[in-house]
Amino acid sequence: MHAVQFTAETSANGVVERDFVVGDVPGVLWSPASGPDGAPLVLMGHGGGLHKKTPAQAARARDAVTRWGYTVAAIDAPGHGERPRTAGDEQARAEMREAVATGDNHRFEKVSVAYARSLTERAVPEWQATLDALQRRPEIGPEAPVGYGGGVSLGTAIGIPLTAAEPRITAAIFGGGFFVYDDLLAAARRITVPVQFLLPWDDAYVDRRTTLALFDAFASPDKTLHAKPGDHRRIRWSGVDDGFLPRHLRR
Amino acid sequence: MHAVQFTAETSANGVVERDFVVGDVPGVLWSPASGPDGAPLVLMGHGGGLHKKTPAQAARARDAVTRWGYTVAAIDAPGHGERPRTAGDEQARAEMREAVATGDNHRFEKVSVAYARSLTERAVPEWQATLDALQRRPEIGPEAPVGYGGGVSLGTAIGIPLTAAEPRITAAIFGGGFFVYDDLLAAARRITVPVQFLLPWDDAYVDRRTTLALFDAFASPDKTLHAKPGDHRRIRWSGVDDGFLPRHLRR
Numbered sequence: 001m002h003a004v005q006f007t008a009e010t011s012a013n014g015v016v017e018r019d020f021v022v023g024d025v026p027g028v029l030w031s032p033a034s035g036p037d038g039a040p041l042v043l044m045g046h047g048g049g050l051h052k053k054t055p056a057q058a059a060r061a062r063d064a065v066t067r068w069g070y071t072v073a074a075i076d077a078p079g080h081g082e083r084p085r086t087a088g089d090e091q092a093r094a095e096m097r098e099a100v101a102t103g104d105n106h107r108f109e110k111v112s113v114a115y116a117r118s119l120t121e122r123a124v125p126e127w128q129a130t131l132d133a134l135q136r137r138p139e140i141g142p143e144a145p146v147g148y149g150g151g152v153s154l155g156t157a158i159g160i161p162l163t164a165a166e167p168r169i170t171a172a173i174f175g176g177g178f179f180v181y182d183d184l185l186a187a188a189r190r191i192t193v194p195v196q197f198l199l200p201w202d203d204a205y206v207d208r209r210t211t212l213a214l215f216d217a218f219a220s221p222d223k224t225l226h227a228k229p230g231d232h233r234r235i236r237w238s239g240v241d242d243g244f245l246p247r248h249l250r251r
Numbered sequence: 252m253h254a255v256q257f258t259a260e261t262s263a264n265g266v267v268e269r270d271f272v273v274g275d276v277p278g279v280l281w282s283p284a285s286g287p288d289g290a291p292l293v294l295m296g297h298g299g300g301l302h303k304k305t306p307a308q309a310a311r312a313r314d315a316v317t318r319w320g321y322t323v324a325a326i327d328a329p330g331h332g333e334r335p336r337t338a339g340d341e342q343a344r345a346e347m348r349e350a351v352a353t354g355d356n357h358r359f360e361k362v363s364v365a366y367a368r369s370l371t372e373r374a375v376p377e378w379q380a381t382l383d384a385l386q387r388r389p390e391i392g393p394e395a396p397v398g399y400g401g402g403v404s405l406g407t408a409i410g411i412p413l414t415a416a417e418p419r420i421t422a423a424i425f426g427g428g429f430f431v432y433d434d435l436l437a438a439a440r441r442i443t444v445p446v447q448f449l450l451p452w453d454d455a456y457v458d459r460r461t462t463l464a465l466f467d468a469f470a471s472p473d474k475t476l477h478a479k480p481g482d483h484r485r486i487r488w489s490g491v492d493d494g495f496l497p498r499h500l501r502r
Binding site for chain 1: 477480491492
């Protein structure tokens with residue numbers, strides 16, 4: 001059982017940013033410079049090829065801290081950000097690049113799914129160990145409501161099995177932008193907490209029908225789909241329901 | 252050219268409700284008890300079998316008046332509310348009831364589409380004449396921004412061709428709950444103003460794929476789909492983007 005070890009701290013505009021490791025998994029915790037302990041904790045998962053402090057994710061995290069007083073945690077996915085890649089990771093990435101370069105969409109999907117499966121198998125227990133460790137911090141504690149705060153593409157491909165496996169997560173924001181495979185559909189069918197799902201209507205690679213089938217699969221009685229034109233790399237989710245987390249992460 | 256003739260007026264909680272006729276089309280205008288002239292005007296269309304003061308629609312209208320200071324207008328669709336039905340209307344309604352009673356979904360769709368076409372052909376020019384007359388009222392005027400404020404089912408089946416035909420409408424809220432037919436898709440392809448589309452995910456009769464194709468057809472660069480589980484008769488649109496009209500109906 002690993003504890004949270006803080007390695008760096010900065011502070012700006014009322015938001016404290018602390019880098020940490022739990023075991024060999026590096027993460028970052030954004031929290032209010034002042035406020036009561038036990039604030040809701042939101043987990044954010046970055047997209048494929050990105051990292052825990054990707055600007056768009058860091059901006060969403062800071063916004064959640066300043067608007068609602070939440071604590072936000074993000075970790076680097078396996079082989080992302082500060083983390084070493086395995087030989088298998090390197091091979092998967094090379095094959096994905098090659099498939100895109102040659103316009104072989106079938107191969108791109110096949111390699112992407114295999115890579116996402118491999119990352120997810122590693123990432124779910126890492127998130128659970130991180131959550132265990134964060135809940136042992138006195139400023140968070142075991143009673144703070146926990147939500148999954150989204151991230152499209154890889155962040156959701158990991159977030160869905162994590163939320164299905166993890167009863168501590170009581171509301172989740174997911175988003176499209178990745179290939180949907182059978183294990184993800186099966187995990188979605190086990191999710192019953194409120195779900196907000198963001199669908200980029202015109203993803204460059206993913207057939208939207210597969211993502212609509214994924215939304216359909218969630219067992220959650222309270223689920224809402226928000227779709228806007230554009231590919232997941234460029235889309236901005238203004239004008240959707242900003243009140244989702246505050247409604248569902250009450251202390 | 253008909254003028255607005257007011258026939259009744261009541262007032263409660265800061266909202267003035269005035270019944271009117273334009274020619275032989277009865278309508279209702281909700282407006283703030285006090286406020287500047289030229290407030291944005293929102294047109295609301297009720298669902299099939301309902302009428303201009305249906306409680307859910309009246310509540311949405313009053314909310315738009317009190318929250319944003321808007322003026323809201325609604326009219327009875329042909330053969331609805333206070334309006335007489337033609338022999339063709341009566342026959343269509345009888346056939347729809349019979350098709351539902353016998354579980355003949357194919358016939359129900361066929362008759363529903365023919366009836367919606369007939370209602371829409373009559374309703375679009377009625378809405379345009381109503382809008383002409385309303386804009387000649389000094390408290391509204393020709394400069395007030397005009398939006399179509401939704402209503403699922405029939406309100407959208409009429410609202411889509413109206414918005415396609417009517418350059419005065421600069422933003423529109425639509426919603427599913429009706430059979431999509433070719434003329435509606437063609438009208439959607441001519442719409443370029445911002446669209447907010449509410450999709451009941453589990454409509455009792457309508458295959459959601461047809462409604463998703465309708466959303467896909469809008470030419471609007473700014474369009475957002477919001478979907479929630481449930482049939483269109485029961486669904487409540489809490490937790491979607493309440494800021495849509497205020498963003499797009501600026502004076």
